[in-house]
Amino acid sequence: MSSRRSRQSSSGARISDDQIVQLISKLQQLLPGTRIQRSNKASASKVLQETCTYVRSLHREVDDLSDRLSQLLSTIDADSPEASIIRSLIM
Template structure:
């Protein structure tokens, strides 16, 4: 009997109206950079916006991985003891 109560209370807590979902999708779309997000003049399926967002997040992860790898290479090089933070970041972003 307690499982029945939990399922009904959890479903009511996680249900959204279509209007709320549309508002959240619009907010999500606004977070995408202009180069990623297409210029939507008519209604677009929320699934397309969510898919674009997922692809954008994956690209960001790849960029972070690349920067981490470059930073490791710079730090493991012989002459990092005299580098200040500004020079280190400049070297990281130039490669």
């Protein structure tokens, strides 16, 4: 089969293999530590696995920061301007 065959997504739009390669390349550039290795082509599977790992780590970081903000909020006066700022960050 041709390398230019199209794939159909659930929305009905078609995306070519070349477009997939370009999207994977762009995604790889967004991952930390892979910008240096731009000339090193990773498999799409590897890039997607690294992306999932990175997104999970970002999610854990957000949870940790939210917990820290909640703890900070519990130690200050609830009516203070600082408390208002912290509440706006959490919500």
